Amino acid sequence: DIQMTQSPSTLSASVGDRVTISCRASQSISSWLAWYQQKPGKAPQLLIYTASSLHSGVPSRFSGSGSGTDFTLTISSLQPDDFATYYCQQYHFYPYTFGQGTKLEIK
Amino acid sequence: QVQLQESGPGLVKPSETLSLTCTVSGGSISTYYWNWIRQSPGKGLEWIGYINYNENTNYNPSLKSRVTISIDTSKNQFSLKLSSVTAADTAAYYCARAGTVGGTAFDSWGQGPLVTVSS
Numbered sequence: 001d002i003q004m005t006q007s008p009s010t011l012s013a014s015v016g017d018r019v020t021i022s023c024r025a026s027q028s029i030s031s032w033l034a035w036y037q038q039k040p041g042k043a044p045q046l047l048i049y050t051a052s053s054l055h056s057g058v059p060s061r062f063s064g065s066g067s068g069t070d071f072t073l074t075i076s077s078l079q080p081d082d083f084a085t086y087y088c089q090q091y092h093f094y095p096y097t098f099g100q101g102t103k104l105e106i107k
Numbered sequence: 108q109v110q111l112q113e114s115g116p117g118l119v120k121p122s123e124t125l126s127l128t129c130t131v132s133g134g135s136i137s138t139y140y141w142n143w144i145r146q147s148p149g150k151g152l153e154w155i156g157y158i159n160y161n162e163n164t165n166y167n168p169s170l171k172s173r174v175t176i177s178i179d180t181s182k183n184q185f186s187l188k189l190s191s192v193t194a195a196d197t198a199a200y201y202c203a204r205a206g207t208v209g210g211t212a213f214d215s216w217g218q219g220p221l222v223t224v225s226s
Contacts, residue, residue, distance in 0.1 A: 034212040043201055043216035044152070049209035056208075087152060091211045095167040098152040 002026050002090050006099035012107040017078045021102045023071045023088035032092035035064055035073045038101075039084045047086075048073065078104075109134035111202050111217035119196075119224050125189040129202030129217055136160060136178065139206040141185045142213060143176060147198035157205065158185055192224045 003026035013019050023033065031051040036044035046055045048064035051071055061076040075082055083106050088099040115127035129141070143155040156166035158176045166174050170189070178185040189196060201219040205211040 032210055034209075036213075043203075043219050044213070045216070046208075046212055046214045049212035049214075053209055055212075055214065089152070089212075091205075094165055095169070096154040096211075098154075100151050 001095055002029065002093050002097050004088055004090055004097050004099040006086075006088055006102050008102060009100065010103045010105060012105045013078055014107045015078050015080055019075050019078060019104065021073045021086055021088075021104075023066075023073070023099050025069045025071075025090055028068045029090045029092035031067045032090060033064075033066070033071050034089045034091065035062075036087045036089065037082075037084045038087065044087060109204060109215050111204065111215055113200060113202050113217045113220050115220070115222070117220060117222060119192055119222060120226050121193055121224055122191055125187070125192050125196060125200075125222055125224070127187045127200055127202075127220075127222070129185050129187075131183045131185075131204075136183045136185065137180050139204055140211055141176075141178065142203045142205055143187045144201045144203055144213070144216075145196075145198040146201070146219065147195075149195075150198075153198075155187065155189075157211075159206075194224050196222075197224045198222065 005024045007022045033051045035048040038044040052064045085101045085103045110132045112130045119125045137160040140157045142157040158164045173190045175188040199219040202217040203213040204215040
C-alpha cells in the first residue's frame with residue numbers, strides 16, 4: 001500500500017496567518033492527490049483534487065501544489081471557519097490511502 | 108446537488124454481518140463510482156471499496172475476504188456488507204461518490220453514522 005505521511009500532526013495558528021501542511025507519498029503518485037477538510041462530527045469535504053485544482057465552492061485562499069511524492073496545502077489567510085482537521089489522499093494506486101491528518105488549532 | 112444518506116443498524120454483535128445502505132438523491136447512480144470509507148480512532152480514514160453502475164467492484168485487500176458491495180440502480184442505492192465483524196470494525200462508515208472531478212477524488216459524502224460492534 002502507498003503510505004501517506006502528513007506533517008505536522010498538529011498546527012497552532014492565528015486568524016490571518018498563512019499556513020502550510022505537507023503530505024509525502026511513499027512512492028510517486030503523479031498528481032493524483034486530494035485534500036479534504038473535516039470538522040468534528042462531520043464528513044470530510046473535498047477541497048483540492050489532482051494536487052492543485054480547487055473544488056467548486058471552495059474559497060480561493062486554499063491552494064495545493066506538488067507532484068510525484070511531495071505535496072503541499074496552503075491556506076493564505078486563515079479564517080475562523082478553517083480550524084479543522086485536514087487529510088491528504090492518494091488515488092493513483094489501489095487501495096486508495098489517506099494521510100493520518102493535520103489538526104489546525106487556534107493559537 | 109447530489110445527497111448521500113447511509114442507513115442501517117448502529118449496533119452489531121461480534122461475528123455477525125454489518126449491513127449498510129446508501130441512498131443517493133438529486134442525481135442518478137447510473138454513472139460514477141460509489142464508495143464506502145470508514146473512520147476509526149485507531150486507524151484513521153480507510154477506503155473499503157467501490158462499485159459502479161456496471162457492478163464492477165474494487166475492494167481494499169485488507170478487507171476483501173469479508174466485504175461485498177452491491178448496487179440497485181432501480182432504487183438509486185448501493186450497499187455494504189462486512190462479515191465476521193469484531194470490535195476492530197467499530198467506526199463511522201461513510202458512503203461517497205467519486206469520478207466527477209479529476210479522476211476519483213471523493214466529491215460528495217454521506218453523514219457517516221457510527222457503527223459499534225459489541226455484544
